[in-house]
Amino acid sequence: MNGKNLEMDKYLFHQGTHYTAYDFLGAHVYDGTVRFITWAPNAKHVQLACDENDYTGEGFDFERLGDQGLWILTTPRLQAGDRYKYKIYFGDTHHLKSDPYGFYHEKRPATASIIHEDDFKFTDSEWMEKRRKLNVYESPVSIYEVHLGTWMKHPVENTENRTVDEITDEAHYSYKEVADALIPYLKEMGYTHVEFLPLTEHPFDLSWGYQVTGYFSATSRYGRPEELKYLINQLHKADIGVIMDFVPAHFCKDAHGLRQFDGTPTYEHPNEEIAEKREWGTLTFDYGRPEVQSFLVSAAMYWIREFHIDGIRIDAVHSMIDLNFENREENSKIFNEDGTEDNIAGIELLKKLNTVAFEYDETLLMMAEDSSDEPMVTSPVHTGGLGFNFKWDLGWMHDRLDFMEEDFHAREYNHNKLTFSMAYKYNENYLLPLSHDEVVHGKKSIVGKMAGDQWQQFAQTRLLYGNQMSEPGKQLLFMGQEFGMYHEWKDKEQLDWHLLDYPIHSDLKKYVADLNRLYQKYPEFHRSDYQTEGFRWLLVDDSTHSILSYARKYGDSFKICVFNYRPEVYHDFRIPVPEPGVYREIFNSDSESYSGSGVVSSERHFTSDESYIRESQYIQISVAPLAFQVFDLEDKKNGRK
Structure with missing residues (x-):
């Protein structure tokens, strides 16, 4: 409430450098009064519409705070828990808007903001300290991607005379219930992190949270903001990191949201051609506007600072x-004055966001879901990069899935889809995703994409996950794919948990858990993901058999990975290896315990002292059908001469 602080807040906000603007704008309770500040630069007048005045705005008039569009109201007549909207006058009319900086909102379809205070105290200091000492590039990162509303649901018996929203809300697990159910599951499965599809407030369930109205508000679908803090706190106490999707790319056009907030383009770009996201029916932010920069950077920092997300x-x-x-036709394209097509303001916003985040905590995970060919996405801002520290490798994802949909006889001609990702592997710090986007809207589930009969589909799913785990890069898998859902993601229903009654599904789940533990146990699979010396091709161009082999290395130790993308078994198959000695198989996706055919190599494999491909020795193994196998050097001294 200090006047000097307000002057500094105003200055920083209008400069685009107020990175905790949520402490300044919105509704804040102070000593029995509530202070509201909002930004509506072209408004004629602003009132507070609330239950106290039946949403007429009468008796709650804002005053101007400076001459750049800020408005302020302080009143003792309201308290935490009261609902409100801003009544904004412009031209000859007015409209009601939710608070862009609101900390809590009514559950949809209602749209009012709620004055909110919470006194939640985090008890995750041990986790936070551990995180700050971690080198994330050399650490295992295995992420379970979750849509909180459909991971698991309560059964709903009585649906008569009830709305879809009412039925959905009864079925939803609360944040606290999710903590009780999800955390033991993540521990059982060996995941290091969970990533939630957006948990910011949004009006439409089937946007999955990607069309936001409340950038500072945990969605009320699952409970109060302090209950989400409880979930995150419990995840941290279980040694599980938390990542959340954040959407500064666009926002929805719902009448109570950001669109034409003061009657004119306020948060959206004023040029309609740039503002419109036609394919999504949304609006692009005006990234060059300083107040929008303060808004977006503060929103990201809010979740990092106040909710302890990692x-x-x-x-x-x-x-x-x-x-x-979206403009693919030449006559529809937009150009800068110099003829370039970069959204310069958008690029600068991302650089600012990443700079601020890493100045706050350099151990954060700032991940880009980027389908462009923009270079240096994961390079620091001061070297000319966008400043992220990880980028999703969408090329790897599409190449692998496209290849594994091919009939087996056609794979010989598409072998490069298995190897191309290594040609650009070290251009960025990549994460290998198998995400929700690939198992929805008619794209089929992961198992459903695989060629062949049921056994072959599950074998290839295990093979794919083995490649994802062992190739350089961190990894992400969307919920339900760990036990082989046949259906693609049904974004109104819970996962098909009943499938775990069937061995082929429960065995896949066991395989994924064992794979996660293999990944974490051996440093070769995670310590040198972003160093060229951490990977070595052994067998790269055998398109005839569709077999690949590479070594993952860390220091002097290494593991040999073998992949067979055909349903044939190959006995006495030569695999070149980096060092002479005795090798043993330590992991095999074709094990009968995973519903495989049981072609395992339990014997010891002595090297033959004869040059093969690029190595000075090789071993002979049985290559299992559609399988991922890992071999370890057991004894360096007893190779056969």
Whole structure:
């Protein structure tokens, strides 16, 4: 309430450098009064519409705070828990808007903001200290991607005369119930992190949270903000990191939201051609406007600072940095004055966001979901990069899935889809995703994409996950794919948990858990993901058999990975190896315990002292059908001469 602080807040906000603007704008309770500040630069007048005045605005008039569009109201007549909207007058009319900086909102379809205070105290200091000492590039990062509303649901018996929203809300697990159910599951499965699809407030369930109205508000679908803090706190106490999707790329057009907030383009770009996201029916932020920069950077920092999340995945980066993301015809394209097509303001916003985040905590995970060919996405800002520390490798994802949909006889001609990702592997710090986007809207589930009969589909799913775990890069898997759902993601229903009654599904779940533990146990699979010396091709161009082999290395130790993308078994198959000695198989996706055919190599494998491909020795193994196998050097001294 200090006047000097307000002057500094105003200055920073209008400069685009107020990175905790949520402490300044919105509704705040102070000593029995509530202070409201909002930004509506072209408004004629602003009132507070609330239950106290039947949403007429009468008796709650804002005053101007400076001459750049800020408005302020302080009143003792309201308290925490009261609902409100801003009644904004412009031209000859007015409209009601939710608070862009509101900390809590009514559950949809209602749209009012709620004055909110919470006194939650985090008890995750041990986790936070551990995180700050961690080198994340050399640490295992295995992420379970979750849509909180459909991971698991309560059964609803009585649906008569009830709305879809009412039925959905009864079925939803609360944040606290999710903590009780999800955390033991993540521990059982060996995941290091969970990533939530956006948990910011949004009006439409089937946007999955990607069309936001409340950038500072935990969605009320699952409970109060302090209950989400409880979930995050419990995850941290269980040694599980938390990543949340964040959406600065666009916002929805719902009447109570940001669109034409003061009667004119306020948060959205004033040029309609740039503002419109036609394919999504949404609006692009005006990234060059300083107050919008303060808004977006503060929103990201709010979740990091106030909710202790460990990382943010920025959705749809390509749409933020490319003026012609949707304009594919030459006559519809937009150009800068110098003829370039970069969205310069969007690029600068991302650089600012990443700079601020890493100045606060350099151990955060700032991940870009980016389908562009923009270079240096994960390079520091001061070297000319966008400043992220990880980028989703969408090329790896599409190449692998496209290849594994191919009939077996056609794979010989598409072998490069298995190897191409290594050609650009070290250009960025990549994460290998198998995400929700690939198992929805008619794209089939992971198992459903695989060629062949049921056994072959599950074998290839195990093979794919083995490749994802062992190739350089961190990893992410969307919920339900760990036990082989046949259906693609049903975004209104819970996962098909009943499938775990069937061995082929429960065995896949066991395989994924064992794979996560293999990944974490051996440093070769995670310590050198972003160093060229951590990977070595052994067998790269055997398209005839569709077999690949590589070594993952860390220091002097290494593991040999073998992949067979055909349903045939190959006995006495030569695999070149980096060092002479005795090798043993330590992991095999074709094990009968995973519903495999049981072609395992239990014997010891002595090297033959004869040059083969690029190595000076090789071993002979049985290559299992559609399988991922790992071999370890057991004894360096007893290779056969």
